[in-house]
Amino acid sequence: MTWNLFSPCPRGLEPALAAELTGLGATTSRPVAGGVVFNGDRRVAYLANLRSRLASRVLREVGRRRYRGPEDLYKLAAGIEWERHFDGRHTLRVDTSATRSPLRSLNFATLRIKDAIVDRLRERTGDRPSIDTRAPDARVWLFLEPQEATLYLDLSGEPLFKRGWRSGRDDGGDAPLKENLAAGLLVLAGWTPEQALADPFCGSGTIAIEAACVACDIAPGLSRDFGFERLLDHDAVLWAQLRGEAVRQAQAGIARATALRIAASDIDPEAIARARRNQERAGLPEGTIRWQVADVASLRPPFAQPGLVVSNPPYGERLEAGPAPGAHDAAMRAVGASLRSDWAGWRIWMLSADPALPRQIGMKENRRTPLFNGALECRFFRFDVFAPGERPERPRPPGKPSPQ
Known part of the structure; x- marks a missing residue:
């Protein structure tokens, strides 16, 4: 039917x-x-x-x-x-x-x-x-x-972005990025497991954990239950078959994923501690993600081969900007300077509700995609960091799409 x-x-x-x-x-x-x-x-x-x-x-x-x-x-x-x-x-x-x-x-x-x-x-x-x-x-x-x-x-019960690995008691601080939006950012950025990935504003680790689950073929609903399981017309045999296949694929995917290049950092040690606990609850083995406590303004690329930065920059308090007027803008300028000088060859994707983000980091966006984080209207900005002497893409005629 x-x-x-x-x-x-x-x-x-x-x-x-x-x-x-x-x-x-x-x-x-x-x-x-x-x-x-x-x-x-x-x-x-x-x-x-x-x-x-x-x-x-x-x-x-x-x-x-x-x-x-x-x-x-x-x-x-x-x-x-x-x-x-x-x-x-x-x-x-x-x-x-x-x-x-x-x-x-x-x-x-x-x-x-x-x-x-x-x-x-x-x-x-x-x-x-x-x-x-x-x-x-x-x-x-x-x-x-x-x-x-x-x-x-x-048929779902709890919303599907609740994968089952995030603990409400353990995930204090700023409201975390929902898991399905984090997964969507990776899709829009064109990330694949063969590419290096870095999130320098990782918070509780949602983007990095979603990426690692993709790479390990861990189905997002594998650690939770669903509303359809409680209904009278539930097909328990079919469900056991589908879930069993997902378990076997996850086991094989984890065994294969031995050389992932996924790194995540945050200036807050407590955020990194929460992220590590979330990784463990997600069923990802130790070493799948490279975690680091670091200030983005002084962070160097975690891998020799360039890849993608996919991140959701926070407000000024987690950048140690302090309460002074203009401190957030100053901190973001330092972030932009670090990206321009040290991250040549990387493609930077940042989700922000602040349309002034490109001005704050001193970089011209190559693309901006409208997205909503809950009710909050955002833009997903793409920035390309060119090596010295490397020529940027020529402007394209209006209406002609640029490659991912």
Whole structure:
């Protein structure tokens, strides 16, 4: 049976996610704002949860209709065979999102969906699910457009960027980069495991760990569970087969990855300590990533052969810029000077919400790609560092793409 599926992702990664899902077997993959609409059977849905590095969730469409008011939403939900997916032994959560919906209250729309689900299950099974907003067994999403409502069954449970290796207690400090956005930066930068990679602002190590997991063929969902495992129609045999294949591939990938060139550094020793613990929880052997406590302004390239720098520079406090006005700009100028003088031949990619980043580091960007880090609008800047006497690329005519 072919399912209609939707995977949200960080805005800006939709085309990359569509290509990834096609590679996982989706029969169609169409990027839309904020995600990808695709088709596939149960195997594809399970694989998307297990192996997608870019998706935030995998949602299965279970109902759709035009609506004018909350009672139309009740009729939509009441006509769906929820008893095939969960029953009164399960806990339930319903969430609503909307784009230009005419309804005055999304909370009331959510309530009518809950009422319809509970009423149907009580009628069909004699029992009703309890509501649990923290850790539900089953999660239903209502998406409202101006005239059409769609209901989805969440197959993921926890968001897919939660790989299972990051500890909330152990990951204090600045909000870390989400794992699927970090993986997206590597895709957009064109990094492959054969290339050297450095992250000089590594924080808790997300970019470097994602890269090492790619190189070792560790499926991103290998260390966690999923919402579909708690549903009544779960195919445990198929899931055991897919997960077993992923375990074997990870074991083989780890055995092969003996000469990776992945390095990460941060000025904060506690950040490096957290990153090392995250690496261990991710199942990566010691030595996979070269960690270092270092100030970027005095950091030398970690490998003789140039490669890529992919990083998410923080604000001034982790650069030891101090509270003085203009200190952050001064620190970033020092970073730029170090990159220009010592990192010849490297291609530098930096994600920043500050459009002034190129001016701050004194480098002209070759490319800027719009991305969103949550609700924060960012740019993914590319800078090329040329060796003395090396000529930069000639300007290209408008509309002609430059190579990756």
